Amino acid sequence: MSETDERADVTVDAVGSSCPGPLMDLIGKMKSVESGTVVELLSSNEGTEKDLTEWTEQSGHELVDIVDHGDHQSYYVRKR
Amino acid sequence: MTERIVIVGAGTGGIVLANNLAEELATEIDAGDIEVQLVNDGEDHVYKPTWLYVPFGEKTLADATRPLVDLVDDRIDLTIDRVDGVDTDDKTVSLAGAGVDESYDHLVLAMGAQVTPEETPGLAEGGHHFYGPEGAAALRDELAEFTEGHLVVSVVGVPHMCPVAPLEFALMADAWFRDRGLREDVDITYTYPIGRAHGIESVAEWAGPLMDDRDVEVETFFNAERVDPDTKTIHTVEGRELDYDLLVAIPPHDGSDLVREAGLGDDGWVDVDPNTLEARGADDVYALGDVADLPTSKAGSAAHYAAGALADRLASIARGERPTAEYDGKTVCFIESGTDEATYIAFDYEESPTPKPPSKLIHWSKLGYNRSYWLTARGVL
Numbered sequence: 001m002s003e004t005d006e007r008a009d010v011t012v013d014a015v016g017s018s019c020p021g022p023l024m025d026l027i028g029k030m031k032s033v034e035s036g037t038v039v040e041l042l043s044s045n046e047g048t049e050k051d052l053t054e055w056t057e058q059s060g061h062e063l064v065d066i067v068d069h070g071d072h073q074s075y076y077v078r079k080r
Numbered sequence: 081m082t083e084r085i086v087i088v089g090a091g092t093g094g095i096v097l098a099n100n101l102a103e104e105l106a107t108e109i110d111a112g113d114i115e116v117q118l119v120n121d122g123e124d125h126v127y128k129p130t131w132l133y134v135p136f137g138e139k140t141l142a143d144a145t146r147p148l149v150d151l152v153d154d155r156i157d158l159t160i161d162r163v164d165g166v167d168t169d170d171k172t173v174s175l176a177g178a179g180v181d182e183s184y185d186h187l188v189l190a191m192g193a194q195v196t197p198e199e200t201p202g203l204a205e206g207g208h209h210f211y212g213p214e215g216a217a218a219l220r221d222e223l224a225e226f227t228e229g230h231l232v233v234s235v236v237g238v239p240h241m242c243p244v245a246p247l248e249f250a251l252m253a254d255a256w257f258r259d260r261g262l263r264e265d266v267d268i269t270y271t272y273p274i275g276r277a278h279g280i281e282s283v284a285e286w287a288g289p290l291m292d293d294r295d296v297e298v299e300t301f302f303n304a305e306r307v308d309p310d311t312k313t314i315h316t317v318e319g320r321e322l323d324y325d326l327l328v329a330i331p332p333h334d335g336s337d338l339v340r341e342a343g344l345g346d347d348g349w350v351d352v353d354p355n356t357l358e359a360r361g362a363d364d365v366y367a368l369g370d371v372a373d374l375p376t377s378k379a380g381s382a383a384h385y386a387a388g389a390l391a392d393r394l395a396s397i398a399r400g401e402r403p404t405a406e407y408d409g410k411t412v413c414f415i416e417s418g419t420d421e422a423t424y425i426a427f428d429y430e431e432s433p434t435p436k437p438p439s440k441l442i443h444w445s446k447l448g449y450n451r452s453y454w455l456t457a458r459g460v461l
Contacts, residue, residue: 018375020274024238027273027303030317054275058301059318080319 008040008076009033015072019047023055030061030079037079038064044072052077083114083398086173086182088163088338089190090120090148092127092457093369093383097188099459100391102153105398109155114398117182118152119175121162125151126213127453129380132245132416134216135223136256139450141213151457163191166342168362186364186394189339189350193241193370193378197331200236206309207234207327210249211241222326223253228265229325234314235272236304237332241370243279243377244425246270246330247287248416253328254294255418268295269322271302271314283415283425286435290417304329333378335371349373354429355406357390366390375429376409384456385410414446422446 012029014022022043029039041052049066052075056063060080067074085101087094098118108114130144152158165174166189172181195211197204208219233250250270257263270277270291276284277291277298291298303317307327314322335348344359345351350367351360354374359365367373368390369383376382385407392405409429415438416422422443425433436442455461 020238020279023274027317031303031305051274055301055318058275 007038008074009037011040011042013042014048015042015044017043017045019045020051021045022048023051026052026075026077027055030077033079035079039077039079041075041077042072043075048073048075082112083185084183085114085116085186085188085394085398086184087116087118087188087190088166088173089192089369089371090118090125090152090158091190091192091369091383092380093192093387094118094120094188094190095125095148095151095457096384096387096459097190097368097391097394098156099151099153099457100388101394102155103459104391104395106155108398115157116155117157117159118148119159119161119163119173119182120148121160123148123160125457127380127450127457128211129242129245129453130450131210131213131216132242132248132252134213135210135219135249136252136419137220137224141217144213146454146457151454153459163338166338166344166365168342168344168365171364184364186366186397188366188368188390188394189336189344189359189371190368190383191336191338191371193333193335195240195331196237196334197329199332199334200304200306200329202307202309203236203304203329203331206307206312207329207331209329209331210245211331219328223256226266226326227262230267230269230323231326231328232314232322232324233268233270233328233330234302234304235330237330238273238279239378240330240333241378242413243379244283244413244415246272247278247283249328250291250296251294251417252419254296255420259419263295267297269297269299269324271299271304271322273301273303275300280425280427280433282432282434286423333370335373339371345373347373354409356393356403357386357407366394374409376427377411377413379411379413381413382409382411414442414449416443416446418443 065076124145133139162176164176209215278284370378389407393403396403417438421438427433
């Protein structure tokens with residue numbers, strides 16, 4: 001397991017969801033949190049990293065860390 | 081002792097299940113060994129895909145409904161009432177109107193999905209939709225007056241009912257304005273939340289060039305955060321703004337508070353085994369159609385095929401046999417790609433769809449199916 005210093009303010013659990021469910025769950029949460037909030041997305045979908053990387057590049061929100069838990073990943077995104 | 085199967089919701093999933101059970105368990109029902117109760121909060125069955133055609137004046141709201149009593153087998157106990165609670169420990173559902181609790185041995189939740197435009201600030205005031213009868217009628221009136229400007233078709237919520245309908249609406253609008261000689265005065269933009277025109281990759285690959293060919297602008301990674309009805313502007317989570325003259329939005333959808341309160345799914349969709357449709361949060365509870373959290377489309381077609389498999393399973397279980405039928409995710413969706421041509425996709429949990437070249441024949445097949453849908457509801461097709 002990787003280690004991270006990042007601490008999430010909110011966690012969205014989308015483990016088991018198929019594409020694009022995890023990204024949509026994250027975006028839904030991002031609508032309701034304040035600027036600067038770090039949201040942790042839990043996903044086991046292999047397409048999430050690519051989708052999320054593209055989305056954060058386009059949106060300006062920051063993908064600050066990815067932690068591999070083996071059967072799923074944590075993606076930490078800070079709202080700009 | 082009589083075995084009771086209670087089905088909540090008489091949309092496509094609920095009604096096909098009830099009628100299939102009536103046929104498969106006719107002997108047992110007639111003997112009084114099994115009862116099947118279908119509870120719905122209104123007297124009509126609604127074929128929601130009809131609403132897509134209402135804004136273009138091709139169908140009426142009346143075309144979308146039939147009285148349930150005309151569609152449901154006489155062996156089914158049809159109850160018009162609203163279920164406002166489920167107790168999976170006592171195995172009862174509470175009927176709001178009658179004020180009574182009904183017991184069940186097997187419970188099937190098939191209440192569908194609800195649209196919640198109010199979840200996005202300004203959307204209800206600033207946008208239209210065709211995901212309900214009032215919305216479709218209001219949009220019909222608005223479109224009839226719309227002769228120039230910027231039409232934006234924006235997918236605000238995913239997942240939503242009938243995943244191809246937004247693409248269909250954009251392509252039908254393009255053809256409809258061309259037919260009326262207005263297309264040069266109308267700009268059309270289609271927006272989608274992720275980085276392509278549709279959630280299913282093969283559908284996105286098919287739709288992208290087609291939208292380009294039809295001069296429909298496609299904006300991806302576009303997630304409406306709020307709508308300003310005064311300035312007619314959509315503001316997105318990505319920090320973008322888009323002005324519109326007429327906004328047709330696919331609103332966010334929600335499952336059911338009933339599901340949340342019963343502990344069957346935190347987000348309102350019932351957490352189920354995708355093959356057996358059994359709820360993971362309680363024994364003898366199943367979910368069918370849009371309210372089930374399945375890795376397939378929220379579409380009547382999926383509900384139809386799932387209902388067939390669940391009818392086989394429940395009939396086996398009610399007879400004390402081991403159930404073997406499973407739902408494999410089968411879904412078949414027509415896709416209108418204009419006012420006189422269409423394509424279709426067929427897929428399941430394992431097989432990805434491949435859209436066929438659009439044709440008039442498939443379009444007319446779709447219109448024919450719309451007419452014969454009532455045989456599906458009766459459990460014939």
